[in-house]
Amino acid sequence: MLKKYTIRDIANLAGVSKGTVDRVLHHRGKVSETALKKVNDILDKIDFKPNLIAKNLKNNKVxxxxxxxxxxxxxxxxxxxxxxxxxxxxxxxxxxxxxxxxxxxxxxxxxxxxxxxxxxxxxxxxxxxxxxxxxxxxxxxxxxxxxxxxxxxxxxxxxxxxxxxxxxQDLFQSGRVGAKLLQSLVNEGDIAILHVSEKYKNAVFMQEKEKGFISFFNDLDSPNYNLLKHKLKDLDFETSLKNFIAEHPHLKGIFVTTSKTHQVATIIQKLTPKKIALVGYDLLTENIAYLKKGTIDFLIHQHPxxxxxxxxxxxxxxxxxxxxxxxxxxxxxxxxxxxxxxxxxxx
Amino acid sequence: MLKKYTIRDIANLAGVSKGTVDRVLHHRGKVSETALKKVNDILDKIDFKPNLIAKNLKNNKVxxxxxxxxxxxxxxxxxxxxxxxxxxxxxxxxxxxxxxxxxxxxxxxxxxxxxxxxxxxxxxxxxxxxxxxxxxxxxxxxxxxxxxxxxxxxxxxxxxxxxxxxxxQDLFQSGRVGAKLLQSLVNEGDIAILHVSEKYKNAVFMQEKEKGFISFFNDLDSPNYNLLKHKLKDLDFETSLKNFIAEHPHLKGIFVTTSKTHQVATIIQKLTPKKIALVGYDLLTENIAYLKKGTIDFLIHQHPxxxxxxxxxxxxxxxxxxxxxxxxxxxxxxxxxxxxxxxxxxx
DNA sequence: TTTTTTTGTGTGTTCGAGCACATTTTATCT
DNA sequence: AGATAAAATGTGCTCGAACACACAAAAAAA
Missing domain, CATH: 3.40.50.2300 (Response regulator)
Structure with a gap:
């Protein structure tokens, strides 16, 4: 147990040379059945872990x-x-x-x-x-x-x-986590999933989150909640979001599927006196600031x-x-x- | 950059022997100023990382x-x-x-x-x-x-x-996290911190969590919340908790400072038709079951x-x-x- | 000037695994 | 039986760092 076995030790115990032990360990063949058995018997008895250090010493490739x-x-x-x-x-x-x-x-x-x-x-x-x-x-x-x-x-x-x-991350499950968080924050009312589409196309990934988000509320099957969905472009971001909020007076929670959550927070903080719960993604400095201020309730960390x-x-x-x-x-x-x-x- | 320098390489570059390089590297002394300078000049130029593998080969201590x-x-x-x-x-x-x-x-x-x-x-x-x-x-x-x-x-x-x-974990901060979670779950009413005292004394650790919990609500300074505190012994657990709940009809949330959260969940689930938010500790099987059922809202993971x-x-x-x-x-x-x-x- | 001490330098061995090569043993064929 | 091929086994070197030891050169003492 305390002993650290080497190939040499095994060779001595089995009464063969280290070369033979090496051939057995690496299935290189050219070993008689008697020798094979002798070595295997020892290997069964002891717990041999080849020394990783020595193993890599020879291999000096960068x-x-x-x-x-x-x-x-x-x-x-x-x-x-x-x-x-x-x-x-x-x-x-x-x-x-x-x-x-x-x-x-x-x-x-x-x-x-x-x-x-x-x-x-x-x-x-x-x-x-x-x-x-x-x-x-x-x-x-x-x-x-x-x-x-x-x-x-x-x-x-x-x-x-x-x-x-x-x-x-499992993005589908990630969407479910976001949904569950909103359910924790909001008892009833309209709940929206918001895609802030960035310049580059990562639509596939936002969709996965959306699927998970919707699946959660489907499973919940509660009459208290009403799901909404909205897409925001970089161009008309502010007006589009303001309109969306104005159109839905019962909006109680928003789930933003990207790290641009802070952009949504900026508007929510300015616009509404009554609280809208906000859940989004990633620990950007701006997001963290809004999280500490209370505008953002939860952030999901993607662990970049x-x-x-x-x-x-x-x-x-x-x-x-x-x-x-x-x-x-x-x-x-x-x-x-x-x-x-x-x-x-x-x- | 691509080259992996060895002690030998440095010795050749400096025009000394590997022994001298070794003495310089380990500050073993017995090196002339001229040799020291020659070796250090090379060491400054190249990025020498001694091969960890070879370094430990010699040291075969278990x-x-x-x-x-x-x-x-x-x-x-x-x-x-x-x-x-x-x-x-x-x-x-x-x-x-x-x-x-x-x-x-x-x-x-x-x-x-x-x-x-x-x-x-x-x-x-x-x-x-x-x-x-x-x-x-x-x-x-x-x-x-x-x-x-x-x-x-x-x-x-x-x-x-x-x-x-x-x-x-930072237990004080951990208590603050629990408090924040309850604040997310509950808008107003009585909120209780519950110590389920186990057989062994770890009072110090529960106290740290309590301090953090209280500090959060102190910082918040909101008239919406009223803090309560209660201790539960293993013996009269059920009656004591039932009484506590009965005495506080406005109780909306409970923070349990130990992994025995499931014991509290068992009672809450049975006793009350109206929902009491529950936040506790650790991913025990029983806790996970109540988390999935919805009786427990959040668990804080201590990462054992x-x-x-x-x-x-x-x-x-x-x-x-x-x-x-x-x-x-x-x-x-x-x-x-x-x-x-x-x-x-x-x- | 010669001997002794000090200080500086280089050489050689070790660690464990891997593998090439040498050597021995066993099997096969004339 | 002797020659030869084939299979099995053992030996010895390599990798890089560490360190003991041998040896040389310079400095100090005789």
């Missing part, structure tokens, strides 16, 4: 991993991802991994394609990317596949076999930092310690209010 | 770490800790650490003292423990200090210099698994990779409702 994500300058939502990547570098950089971050403009598909082409030319061992543009991502991932470059995705799920691994951190860490550990990469890793859907924000803002 | 926690058979709250410990074993066991779990009876201080005495006789390199009994824990930790055994604590914070490291996992992992990495152990690590205060429970139950 693995190269690229991370591709939207430029945080264009959308601050991605800001924490950078810090997640840096955490991995500081934790695992000494094991011989080279991590490069590549950014693309989330408003332009071309930027996404260009960045991928650039990465593919440099031929890294693996790529962790945000497949923001559905169609383009599919094509890009096939190219990676053909080049023998491993691909993991995070934040946005792509239903495709090319996507070997995904780290992120954690997503990048875990996705990258899994890739690194795959190369260094030969760990398996799970096909999908769904992160918990964190509910944030004004009181647990300080402790959650870190990641 | 570190022994004991984990001491209450027996999950006596209180299921601790059940997930075991799985957290096992995760560390499977993740880091191959690096040469021996982890032993020792259980004590949370209803008996003697059991705690006995278990510690047993651990101290076996002289491990470090101990991770739950300092459930304040006074006894202080004494015990001094003994560990004297024996040169590193101690980390989790779940319960002990205000003492002997506690080098703590992993757990994560606490044990992180506490142990930090100790292991301290020995294996010489990482610093933080003096305290406060885990996020997770809010759980019926919809995000499935994804959070895992840890």
């Amino acid at each position: 693995y190269r991993i690229c991370v591709l994500l939207p430029d945080p300058k264009k959308d601050v939502y991605w800001e924490p991802c950078i810090s997640g990547i840096n955490t991995v570098i500081s934790e695992l950089g000494a094991f011989g991994v080279n991590i490069e971050t590549v950014l693309f403009n989330p408003t332009q598909t071309k930027s996404f394609l260009d960045a991928n082409a650039q990465i593919q030319r440099s031929m890294p061992d693996a790529v962790l990317l945000v497949p923001l543009f559905f169609k383009e991502a599919l094509i890009v991932m096939e190219t990676y596949e053909a080049l023998g470059i491993k691909v993991s995705t995070f934040n946005n799920r792509i239903a495709s076999e090319a996507a070997k691994s995904f780290i992120g 930092k954690q997503q990048a951190y875990l996705g990258l860490k899994l890739l690194v550990e795959h190369f260094i310690f030969e760990k398996e990469i799970p096909t999908q890793l769904l992160l918990p859907i964190d509910i944030i209010n004004s009181e647990n924000i300080t402790l959650s803002a870190r990641d | 570190y022994r770490i004991c984990v001491l926690l209450p027996d999950p058979k006596k209180d299921v709250y601790w059940e997930p800790c075991i799985s957290g410990i096992n995760t560390v074993i499977s993740e880091l066991g191959a690096f040469g650490v021996n982890i032993e779990t020792v259980l004590f009876n949370p209803t008996q201080t003697k059991s705690f003292l006995d278990a510690n005495a047993q651990i101290q006789r076996s002289m491990p390199d470090a101990v991770l423990l739950v300092p459930l009994f304040f006074k006894e824990a202080l004494i015990v930790m001094e003994t560990y200090e004297a024996l040169g055994i590193k101690v980390s604590t989790f779940n319960n914070r002990i205000a003492s210099e002997a506690a080098k490291s703590f992993i757990g 698994k994560q606490q044990a996992y992180l506490g142990l992992k930090l100790l292991v990495e301290h020995f294996i990779f010489e990482k610093e152990i933080p003096t305290q690590l406060l885990l996020p205060i997770d809010i759980i409702n019926s919809e995000n429970i499935t994804l959070s139950a895992r840890d």
Whole structure:
């Protein structure tokens, strides 16, 4: 138990050489049945864990991993991802991994394609990317596949076999969480789901949240609530929202499906004397301010930092310690209010 | 950048031997100023990260770490800790650490003292423990200090210099989160904080939560709410609670400071036709059942698994990779409702 | 000037697993 | 039986950092 067995120990115990033990362990064949049995008998008796340290000493390759994500300058939502990547570098950089971050403009598909082409030319061992543009991502991932470059995705799920691994949230369930929170806040009246459509198309992801949101109230089947739905464009944002609110005097709660929740909060705070419950997404500075003020009641945390951190860490550990990469890793859907924000803002 | 520098590389670049480089790196002295400068010049130029793998190969010591926690058979709250410990074993066991779990009876201080005495006789390199009994824990930790055994604590914070490291929740803030949740659920009326006193004394920890709870409503300073406080003993639990509820017809919300929330739920569900909002602690099976049924509105997750996992992992990495152990690590205060429970139950 | 001490430098071995290669043993064929 | 092929087994080197030890050069003492 206290002893740390080595291949040599096993060889001595079995009365064979370490070469033979090695062949047994790796099923390399060229072992007589008698020797095989002798070694296996010992292996059954003791708990042999090959020393990971020695195992990797020989392999002095530097693995190269690229991370591709939207430029945080264009959308601050991605800001924490950078810090997640840096955490991995500081934790695992000494094991011989080279991590490069590549950014693309989330408003332009071309930027996404260009960045991928650039990465593919440099031929890294693996790529962790945000497949923001559905169609383009599919094509890009096939190219990676053909080049023998491993691909993991995070934040946005792509239903495709090319996507070997995904780290992120279950958006359907996330929508249900939002619904449940509104039910906690509002006893009866109109409840609206609001899509703030951003410049880039991530309609698929907003739809998933909507499905979950609606499914919750369907399951609830209560006469107290009346569901509404509304889309907001960046252009006529303010007037459109004001009109919507004016048209629905019984509006008691709003669920915003994107991180632009603060834009809605700005209006609600100004416009109405009577309280409308507001649930939205992501810990942007503006959102946090409204959360603390009380305009936003709950925020759902999508863990951008954690997503990048875990996705990258899994890739690194795959190369260094030969760990398996799970096909999908769904992160918990964190509910944030004004009181647990300080402790959650870190990641 | 792509090159992974070794000590040998640096030696060649500086025109000295690897022994000299080693002496410079470890400040072992016995290096002439000329040689020191030559080596440092190279070190400034390149980004040298000593290979952690090779570094530990030589050090083939098996570190022994004991984990001491209450027996999950006596209180299921601790059940997930075991799985957290096992995760560390499977993740880091191959690096040469021996982890032993020792259980004590949370209803008996003697059991705690006995278990510690047993651990101290076996002289491990470090101990991770739950300092459930304040006074006894202080004494015990001094003994560990004297024996040169590193101690980390989790779940319960002990205000003492002997506690080098703590992993757990900020209980004061946790009480504030509970208060905020009740405020979200209830618009006006009586709101009660309920202590279900368990057999063992953890009064200190319940008090912290209470302070936070009260501080929130003090800060709010709203005439809509009226705070109540009540203690429940295991013996006359049911009658006492029923009486309390009967005495306060305007009771609209209850905050239970322990994992025994389900006991309160049982009564609330039976007794009252009109809804009383209920916020409590921990993802016990019974609590989860009431959460899904709607009797419990929110549960605060104390992350028992994560606490044990992180506490142990930090100790292991301290020995294996010489990482610093933080003096305290406060885990996020997770809010759980019926919809995000499935994804959070895992840890 | 010679001997002793101090200080600086380089060399060689170790750790455990992996794998190439050498060597021994066993089986097959003339 | 002897030659040869095939299978089984053992040996020895590698990886990078750490450290003991040997040895050289310079400084101090005789």
